[in-house]
Amino acid sequence: MTSDRIWPPLFERLKTTTGASDQDLQALAALPFTLRHYRENQTVLRDGEQPSECCLIADGFCMRAKTIADGRRQILSIHIPGDLPNLQNLHYAAMDHDLVALSDCTLAFIGHRALKDLIRERPGVGDMFWRDTLVDAAISREWIVNVGQRSTYNRLAHLIVELRERLRLIGRVIDNTFAIPLTQEQLGEAMGVTSVHTNRILRDLRIDGVLELQRGTVKIFDEHKLQELAQFDGRYLHLSPSA
Amino acid sequence: MTSDRIWPPLFERLKTTTGASDQDLQALAALPFTLRHYRENQTVLRDGEQPSECCLIADGFCMRAKTIADGRRQILSIHIPGDLPNLQNLHYAAMDHDLVALSDCTLAFIGHRALKDLIRERPGVGDMFWRDTLVDAAISREWIVNVGQRSTYNRLAHLIVELRERLRLIGRVIDNTFAIPLTQEQLGEAMGVTSVHTNRILRDLRIDGVLELQRGTVKIFDEHKLQELAQFDGRYLHLSPSA
DNA sequence: CGTTGGGTTGATCGGTATCAAATAGCGTGG
DNA sequence: CCACGCTATTTGATACCGATCAACCCAACG
Numbered sequence: 001m002t003s004d005r006i007w008p009p010l011f012e013r014l015k016t017t018t019g020a021s022d023q024d025l026q027a028l029a030a031l032p033f034t035l036r037h038y039r040e041n042q043t044v045l046r047d048g049e050q051p052s053e054c055c056l057i058a059d060g061f062c063m064r065a066k067t068i069a070d071g072r073r074q075i076l077s078i079h080i081p082g083d084l085p086n087l088q089n090l091h092y093a094a095m096d097h098d099l100v101a102l103s104d105c106t107l108a109f110i111g112h113r114a115l116k117d118l119i120r121e122r123p124g125v126g127d128m129f130w131r132d133t134l135v136d137a138a139i140s141r142e143w144i145v146n147v148g149q150r151s152t153y154n155r156l157a158h159l160i161v162e163l164r165e166r167l168r169l170i171g172r173v174i175d176n177t178f179a180i181p182l183t184q185e186q187l188g189e190a191m192g193v194t195s196v197h198t199n200r201i202l203r204d205l206r207i208d209g210v211l212e213l214q215r216g217t218v219k220i221f222d223e224h225k226l227q228e229l230a231q232f233d234g235r236y237l238h239l240s241p242s243a
Numbered sequence: 244m245t246s247d248r249i250w251p252p253l254f255e256r257l258k259t260t261t262g263a264s265d266q267d268l269q270a271l272a273a274l275p276f277t278l279r280h281y282r283e284n285q286t287v288l289r290d291g292e293q294p295s296e297c298c299l300i301a302d303g304f305c306m307r308a309k310t311i312a313d314g315r316r317q318i319l320s321i322h323i324p325g326d327l328p329n330l331q332n333l334h335y336a337a338m339d340h341d342l343v344a345l346s347d348c349t350l351a352f353i354g355h356r357a358l359k360d361l362i363r364e365r366p367g368v369g370d371m372f373w374r375d376t377l378v379d380a381a382i383s384r385e386w387i388v389n390v391g392q393r394s395t396y397n398r399l400a401h402l403i404v405e406l407r408e409r410l411r412l413i414g415r416v417i418d419n420t421f422a423i424p425l426t427q428e429q430l431g432e433a434m435g436v437t438s439v440h441t442n443r444i445l446r447d448l449r450i451d452g453v454l455e456l457q458r459g460t461v462k463i464f465d466e467h468k469l470q471e472l473a474q475f476d477g478r479y480l481h482l483s484p485s486a
Numbered sequence: 487c488g489t490t491g492g493g494t495t496g497a498t499c500g501g502t503a504t505c506a507a508a509t510a511g512c513g514t515g516g
Numbered sequence: 517c518c519a520c521g522c523t524a525t526t527t528g529a530t531a532c533c534g535a536t537c538a539a540c541c542c543a544a545c546g
Contacts, residue, residue, distance in 0.1 A: 018334075048478075064384070066384070066385075066388045068388065068392055068393070068474060069474040070474075072392045073392070074387060074388040074391040074392045076384045076387055076388070077384075088377045088380070088381075091370070091373060091374045091377055092374070092377060092378075092381075092481055094478065096381055096384075096478050096479040097384065120366070123363070123366065123369075126366075126369065126373075127334070130334060130369075130373045130376070131334045131335070133373070133376060133377060133380065134331045134334055134335060134376060135335075136380060137331070137376065137379060137380035137383060138331075138335075138339055140380060140383040140384055140387060141307070141309070141319045141320075141339075141340060141383055142309075143387050144317060144319055144383060144386050144387050144390060145309045145311060145317040145319070147387060147390045147391045147435065148317040148390045148434070148435030149311055149315045149316070149317045149435060150311065151501090152501085152502080183523090183524065183525090184524075184525065184526095185524080191391070192390065192391030192392060193502070193503085194502075194503060194504080195524085195525085196502090196503080196504080196505095196525095196526085196527090197501085197502055197503075199524095199525065199526060199527085200502095200526090200527090202525095203526080203527095215511090231311060231312040235291075235337065235339050236339040238335055394533090395533085395534080426491090426492065426493090427492075427493065427494095428492080428493095436534065436535085437534075437535060437536080438492090438493085439493095439494085439495090439534085439535075439536080439537095440533085440534055440535075442493065442494060442495085443494090443495090443534090445493095446494080446495095458543095
């Protein structure tokens with residue numbers, strides 16, 4: 001994978017959500033990076049680890065997750081190409097959760113040193129990153145709402161719509177069909193329910209003609225019904241910079 | 244309330260969690276601000292609003308909350324003196340949730356213009372704030388775990404321990420007793436359960452001799468049991484800067 | 487006082503966990 | 517190509533947690 005294919009999703013997103021300038025993005029693209037490949041289910045960064053690099057998802061999906069004492073696990077976020085899932089390590093050395101590959105994926109690692117130098121030289125890059133972490137935080141807050149208040153049926157609809165909107169931004173939605181490479185077990189861990197229950201909710205969505213999920217791919221059949229279930233208000237994604 | 248009493252909780256927190264320098268803090272303390280008072284339950288900032296100032300909680304408690312279409316509400320975070328609950332508005336104009344006073348409280352409003360000027364002059368102040376928003380995000384992630392995976396009994400214990408640790412940092416815990424000015428209805432909205440169920444869980448905690456909550460004040464009786472229930476791992480609060 | 491907003495308790499219902507078992511899909515090696 | 521084994525998916529039966537509905541209690545306060 002060449003540099004040409006690594007940056008576009010990130011740039012697309014930063015331009016749209018943070019209003020990044022072309023100069024700042026060009027400076028970013030000049031940074032050296034190391035590509036590493038991970039396989040489905042492989043842990044990229046472990047809770048407590050202190051990485052000296054930030055990673056950019058070049059291809060594939062990852063997730064943040066926390067495991068509690070009794071072994072139960074909560075998925076905190078799903079990350080797609082163009083995401084910087086451990087940008088926070090620029091400021092806090094230690095991970096407070098795991099970063100795990102959901103699918104086979106390619107990550108570009110960029111050293112903290114180089115990033116910090118760039119930010120010092122071009123404060124606009126720092127602002128851009130800060131904004132990025134703010135959108136990340138806004139997504140986490142919506143995730144709390146999802147887990148705390150919505151019925152599982154609506155919850156799953158919301159999760160799917162959010163992911164679709166983010167994928168759409170980087171051109172990964174075709175014909176209202178897109179990848180969501182989570183097992184039902186993992187979908188359950190994202191929603192705070194069991195895999196058995198997730199399976200039944202998926203069946204309901206299928207029977208109701210809303211959507212179908214097979215081997216990591218979702219097809220939306222009834223957009224109107226889906227909207228109604230998800231009650232999705234995408235302002236929190238800040239798809240226009242607006243600042 | 245004079246300037247002397249407004250800054251200490253924030254400074255205490257920033258020194259501990261972001262490793263802020265005295266010079267940066269002094270520069271911060273020189274900023275002009277406007278004090279405003281809010282009464283219990285009063286909305287400070289409404290979803291969609293575009294404030295031109297950031298507020299510092301000088302006294303009292305606030306919360307972030309989101310209300311969904313069917314009227315259900317999720318409390319996203321609890322804010323205590325020294326918190327900057329809408330720092331994100333420096334970068335994103337519009338609120339994507341409500342900020343509401345949980346108790347009568349006093350907020351110091353600082354204009355975005357002045358803050359941005361200071362950040363440009365002293366990049367260390369910007370870093371400090373960025374870090375602050377990162378801790379905020381880490382707290383949100385733990386909140387997801389709490390709502391998604393823990394039993395209500397353990398969930399309430401965790402919520403109480405987290406709040407205690409944050410209050411301890413600003414010197415508001417005495418004799419393992421501290422303020423938590425939420426009604427049972429609100430505690431329920433924070434945990435994603437009803438007020439009736441919250442009431443029963445509180446009764447259980449009382450009967451089991453763990454703690455007592457009366458008129459907005461918690462007293463811990465059995466610290467050991469509480470720890471066991473909460474399974475609290477405070478690393479996410481970043482109580483030492485460590486970067 | 488009377489009013490009001492929280493808190494408390496009981497009865498019942500529904501959603502979700504749990505346990506168990508069968509089925510389907512997929513990669514590997516014979 | 518088929519047999520095997522692993523993992524994910526699917527379905528059923530049952531138990532339990534927490535929602536809902538309804539009442540009542542209590543303390544603060546005008």
